[in-house]
Amino acid sequence: MTSPRIAFIGAGNMAASLIGGLLAQGLPASAIRASDRGAEQREKIAAEHGIDVVASNAEACRDADVIVLAVKPQVMKDVCLDLAPHVQAGQLIVSIAAGITSASLENWLGARAIVRCMPNTPSLLRLGASGLYANAQVSAEQRQQAEQLLSAVGMAVWLDEEKLIDAVTAVSGSGPAYFFLLIEAMTASGEKLGLPRDVAAKLTMQTALGAAQMALNSDVDAAELRRRVTSPAGTTEAAIKTFQAGGFEALVEQAVKAADQRSAELAEQLGQ
Numbered sequence: 001m002t003s004p005r006i007a008f009i010g011a012g013n014m015a016a017s018l019i020g021g022l023l024a025q026g027l028p029a030s031a032i033r034a035s036d037r038g039a040e041q042r043e044k045i046a047a048e049h050g051i052d053v054v055a056s057n058a059e060a061c062r063d064a065d066v067i068v069l070a071v072k073p074q075v076m077k078d079v080c081l082d083l084a085p086h087v088q089a090g091q092l093i094v095s096i097a098a099g100i101t102s103a104s105l106e107n108w109l110g111a112r113a114i115v116r117c118m119p120n121t122p123s124l125l126r127l128g129a130s131g132l133y134a135n136a137q138v139s140a141e142q143r144q145q146a147e148q149l150l151s152a153v154g155m156a157v158w159l160d161e162e163k164l165i166d167a168v169t170a171v172s173g174s175g176p177a178y179f180f181l182l183i184e185a186m187t188a189s190g191e192k193l194g195l196p197r198d199v200a201a202k203l204t205m206q207t208a209l210g211a212a213q214m215a216l217n218s219d220v221d222a223a224e225l226r227r228r229v230t231s232p233a234g235t236t237e238a239a240i241k242t243f244q245a246g247g248f249e250a251l252v253e254q255a256v257k258a259a260d261q262r263s264a265e266l267a268e269q270l271g272q
């Protein structure tokens, strides 16, 4: 990867994930700069990653090729309005904020090359999954730059329709939390059955990892892999029947739809 200079505006959880992944990929620390309004957060990120973290967003952006907007959606408008006079022609804006449309960003920043994307926290381990959407001002080279940035921390897929970013948010953006919830619940269940807590946790996590690897590497789908684990009248069947009697699939659909809807609502509320 050529080393574009990257500025992160907001150095919180997601920025730290992306910064960690980029450094692990071999991007030099000197190519990355960040800004955060919190003094403690600035110190923490600078110490953890060995990068320059400043208080001024405008200063962080100076001379950057790519500006990654990584503040919470609720403060994005104010951050962009303050930043607008400092953004230079040719700088690519990459936003990772949930529910903030490229049209809103253009309203606040002016007509800019904007890539809106939705990564997730496993980016820290370079196991992230991101959806990307580029507006019409993004050049082929900038598209490649954005893709390089996000694929340095995992897989990245381009979307032709911006609306689908809401679906990506609901599936993979929020998705790690769904799996963590399952890990929490399975660990607690194992403990109730008499396993030491750490043993239940390790068995659960290794099983999650193995299942994901199998599903990724298999030439059959997840439903077939599940069937292969499920012996007739066996233990898995007892568990799966219990899940299904409780409306598991419908509940998952409802939950993912709620996240999709919330992403669209955020766009409505925060895009003004």
Ligand SMILES: NC(=O)C1=CN([C@@H]2O[C@H](COP(=O)(O)OP(=O)(O)OC[C@H]3O[C@@H](n4cnc5c(N)ncnc54)[C@H](O)[C@@H]3O)[C@@H](O)[C@H]2O)C=CC1
Pocket (backbone or CB within 6 Å): 009, 010, 011, 012, 013, 014, 015, 035, 036, 037, 038, 041, 057, 070, 071, 072, 073, 075, 079, 096, 097, 098, 099, 118, 119, 120, 121, 173, 174
């Ligand atoms: N947490 C997640 O799994 C994911 C989050 N996102 C998006 O990433 C963005 C950041 O989320 P998190 O990292 O979780 O939030 P966070 O709260 O950990 O980080 C945001 C950082 O921005 C800083 N900040 C606030 N106002 C600022 C300002 N005016 N100027 C400079 N810095 C400022 C805060 O001090 C904080 O450190 C959000 O827009 C969220 O929608 C996207 C994908 C996944």
Ligand SMILES: O=C(O)[C@@H]1CCC=N1
Pocket (backbone or CB within 6 Å): 098, 169, 173, 174
């Ligand atoms: O919960 C949220 O709003 C953000 C977006 C995806 C993951 N976290």
